[in-house]
Amino acid sequence: MLKVTGLEAGYGVSQVLFGMGFEVPRGSVTSLIGRNGMGKTTTIHTILGMVRARGGDIQLEGESITALQPNTIARRGIGLVPEGRRVFPSLTVEENLVATSRPGGADGWSLERIYDLFPRLKERRGQFAATLSGGEQQMLAVGRALLTNPALLILDEATEGLAPVIRADIWATLRRLKELGQSILVVDKNLKEMAPLVDRHHIVEKGRVVWQGSPQELAANEDLAHRYLGV
Numbered sequence: 001m002l003k004v005t006g007l008e009a010g011y012g013v014s015q016v017l018f019g020m021g022f023e024v025p026r027g028s029v030t031s032l033i034g035r036n037g038m039g040k041t042t043t044i045h046t047i048l049g050m051v052r053a054r055g056g057d058i059q060l061e062g063e064s065i066t067a068l069q070p071n072t073i074a075r076r077g078i079g080l081v082p083e084g085r086r087v088f089p090s091l092t093v094e095e096n097l098v099a100t101s102r103p104g105g106a107d108g109w110s111l112e113r114i115y116d117l118f119p120r121l122k123e124r125r126g127q128f129a130a131t132l133s134g135g136e137q138q139m140l141a142v143g144r145a146l147l148t149n150p151a152l153l154i155l156d157e158a159t160e161g162l163a164p165v166i167r168a169d170i171w172a173t174l175r176r177l178k179e180l181g182q183s184i185l186v187v188d189k190n191l192k193e194m195a196p197l198v199d200r201h202h203i204v205e206k207g208r209v210v211w212q213g214s215p216q217e218l219a220a221n222e223d224l225a226h227r228y229l230g231v
């Protein structure tokens with residue numbers, strides 16, 4: 001589905017990614033984990049074309065997307081749930097959902113299916129997004145990304161700053177999406193909550209992957225978590 005190889009990128013003179021590489025197999029949930037500032041968000045922004053790759057390659061479904069513009073990459077089928085729930089505050093819930101929507105196939109996401117997944121959004125469909133709680137805004141951000149009918153859904157710190165019960169809701173939603181066959185790349189810090197969902201973790205350190213393995217392998221290796229994750 002997604003294959004990132006030897007990615008180099010940065011900002012001005014400061015290089016952040018040094019040979020970043022990993023794969024997201026179709027229908028799987030893949031994670032990037034690691035301490036702050038190691039390059040996870042930069043990786044996502046480079047995949048989306050918002051940061052230019054200076055070297056390496058990004059392939060989506062076997063085709064290179066490395067040199068494409070962000071809007072073209074989004075149309076090719078990558079949906080992002082960004083850090084900090086950036087919904088449009090002065091649009092209603094429904095306006096937020098349809099603003100960037102793209103039709104899917106016969107079994108694609110429609111407004112009605114999003115409302116089935118998140119009944120709370122249906123109840124609040126006419127309400128301005130600014131008046132939603134943090135958790136509801138996050139659900140809106142997930143719904144909006146799904147309505148672009150992405151082949152790959154990327155979540156960057158989607159549960160950050162949310163109450164535990166809301167976080168549990170988000171993880172439950174992601175489990176449902178996985179059951180439906182959605183390919184997912186997730187950046188998050190909650191290893192315990194990720195364990196039942198993630199197929200393969202990737203530890204990012206100084207702009208590259210230094211370890212990859214299953215949640216069970218990670219849990220069995222305390223030294224690894226201590227060294228690279230500071231837990």
Ligand SMILES: Nc1ncnc2c1ncn2[C@@H]1O[C@H](COP(=O)(O)OP(=O)(O)OP(=O)(O)O)[C@@H](O)[C@H]1O
Binds near residue numbers: 038042
């Ligand atoms: N727009 C930018 N301009 C300059 N430097 C940046 C920019 N964005 C990020 N950086 C720097 O790039 C490095 C990697 O940041 P990045 O956000 O990719 O890390 P991260 O692993 O996602 O961590 P976090 O969880 O803190 O977001 C950091 O040193 C950061 O200061």
